[in-house]
Amino acid sequence: MKDVFKIGVIGCGDISTRNYVPNITSRFRNMEIYALCDLDRERAMALAAKHGIPHVLTLDEIYEDSEIDVILNLTNPQAHYDVNMRALRAGKHVYSEKPLGLTLQEASDIVRLAEEKNLYVGCAPDVFLGAGVQTCRKVIEDGVIGEVLSAKVANMYHGPENIHPAPDFFYRKGAGPMLDIGPYGISEMLYFMGPAVELCCYGGIGIPHRPVKDHFVDVEVNTNYNGIVKFANGKSASVNFSWDTWGAENGPCVQIYGTKGSLFLSDPDNYGEGSRVHVLLEEDLYGEDGKISRDKTSNSNAYKKEVPLLFESPAENRGLGLCEMIEAIREGRPARANGDFACHVTELLDGFNIAIATGKPYEIQTTFDMMERLPEDFIREME
Ligand SMILES: NC(=O)c1ccc[n+]([C@@H]2O[C@H](COP(=O)([O-])OP(=O)(O)OC[C@H]3O[C@@H](n4cnc5c(N)ncnc54)[C@H](O)[C@@H]3O)[C@@H](O)[C@H]2O)c1
Structure with a gap:
């Protein structure tokens, strides 16, 4: 399997510009940003120029480009479902900003499609x-x-x-x-x-x-x-x-x-x-x-x-979950910030609102397998 995964980023707004793109291009050695894409093409062009990213693609192009291994979805929550589903249908692994979908139904659809296609889906927050x-x-x-x-x-x-x-x-x-x-x-x-x-x-x-x-x-x-x-x-x-x-x-x-x-x-x-x-x-x-x-x-x-912290880590390190997911793909094991966990989180978020609306307890349907701790030297080794 390749040493460096190629990432196609969809969404070049605030968190992309301020955090993900600078972080990924400067910190994690198991991935590189191959292409950027945004509905606002000029925004993507400016970000690509600032960080030396080689390609700015349209939505159609980024899904079709066979060089790209993972789509990193940094669009607004309302677009998460469509972007995640389309990327999976195109045969790409997906890592999405939160929430994975706006409802449990959307999040579950995404996880099910990933399973059918034998692809990974991961989701923030990875804090x-x-x-x-x-x-x-x-x-x-x-x-x-x-x-x-x-x-x-x-x-x-x-x-x-x-x-x-x-x-x-x-x-x-x-x-x-x-x-x-x-x-x-x-x-x-x-x-x-x-x-x-x-x-x-x-x-x-x-x-x-x-x-x-x-x-x-x-x-x-x-x-x-x-x-x-x-x-x-x-x-x-x-x-x-x-x-x-x-x-x-x-x-x-x-x-x-x-x-x-x-x-x-x-x-x-x-x-x-x-x-x-x-x-x-x-x-x-x-x-x-x-x-x-x-x-x-x-x-x-x-x-x-x-209690002293176990390892050194900057206060802002978004993309860490994607970095860990790539190692999981390489090793053929579940990722830590994985889709089942994201579905469970999404169901709780939904559930609190349903419980307020109905005045009744909400029974949770989803579950997840408990993830182990991150190896203490993981971040140092990935830099
Ligand atoms: N801004 C933050 O501090 C912050 C922190 C943590 C998480 N997040 C999450 O990150 C995600 C993005 O937030 P943001 O603050 O960067 O939003 P933003 O509005 O600043 O940026 C979103 C970008 O996505 C683009 N976009 C929207 N739909 C698209 C589509 N279908 N195809 C291509 N591009 C599309 C928009 O043009 C815009 O440039 C959200 O899910 C949010 O919850 C944001």
């Missing part, structure tokens, strides 16, 4: 392969916090209008906190806790007629979610996402509670550098008399210990 999440997983596997009992995932702030220049679309169908930021925390939670079997959720639209910069937006999507997820292993987790709250953003986004201690991960959308992992252990809460100290438990933040 669970970054140093922060990998370090957490090792802490759990090493039994440092004992038996895992439950988890909490929280990402709550007052919406993206304070950080984005044109934020109206975040409140339209296809967005909202569950689809936009949910995939990060949800995929990390599943990577720690395993497949989910049921969820319930309450929430809704907190501020229907919302002041956004100098105007108002009529909000079309739920903006606050208070959910509980039950896993196949019988454990459970709480999930809180909101764009309605003030002052709730401080604190770790993912927390795992075990019999001997707790684990805290600071930022779900960060691959390494800047990602902080802490543990709080029962043994550190004993007083001099050898018993649990009430002074210490009431001030437990002071007794959290920072």
Whole structure:
């Protein structure tokens, strides 16, 4: 099998320009970008010129080009299904930005077609392969916090209008906190806790007629979610996402509670550098008399210990999941950021909205095989 896979990128917008294309062209040695394509051809031409990418192709050309091994789909979510399906029909492996499809049905169709064609399909977010999440997983596997009992995932702030220049679309169908930021925390939670079997959720639209910069937006999507997820292993987790709250953003986004201690991960959308992992252990809460100290438990933040990250990784490393998928193709094994996992994540995202709409628990149909940790020297070897 070839040493370097040729990638055809469809979609040359913000994340492509800011992250994927510079990252892939400068970091990963098992792939090279062979061609770019965008509905806006000039955008693709400018990006190709900046990074020395040899071809700018039309949509018809990029699917037909026999040099291309993998289509990297960086289009807007509404185009993901068509681009992913067309690439598979043309015999290419696919790696897609999230979500794999807009609904579970779309995501399942894509995975089924890939299976029929004996092709790989992978999907972002791949942040669970970054140093922060990998370090957490090792802490759990090493039994440092004992038996895992439950988890909490929280990402709550007052919406993206304070950080984005044109934020109206975040409140339209296809967005909202569950689809936009949910995939990060949800995929990390599943990577720690395993497949989910049921969820319930309450929430809704907190501020229907919302002041956004100098105007108002009529909000079309739920903006606050208070959910509980039950896993196949019988454990459970709480999930809180909101764009309605003030002052709730401080604190770790993912927390795992075990019999001997707790684990805290600071930022779900960060691959390494800047990602902080802490543990709080029962043994550190004993007083001099050898018993649990009430002074210490009431001030437990002071007794959290920072865990050094397992390996070096930049804060932004999108494309890592694609890099790992290429190694999986070469070795004939499942990729870590794989289609079954993406389908399961998509079903949970859907499920939270269905549970809010019906007021009833939602039973989850899909599952995935738990992926192993990334070898600690993987990123170094791939550079
Ligand atoms: N921007 C971010 O910070 C960010 C972060 C993480 C993930 N993502 C994900 O990345 C994807 C792209 O987001 P973005 O912010 O770069 O969007 P964007 O709107 O900036 O760019 C999307 C590009 O895709 C092109 N495009 C759309 N449909 C197409 C089609 N059918 N064929 C060819 N080109 C097409 C558009 O012309 C545009 O240039 C989304 O799935 C988003 O969820 C974005």
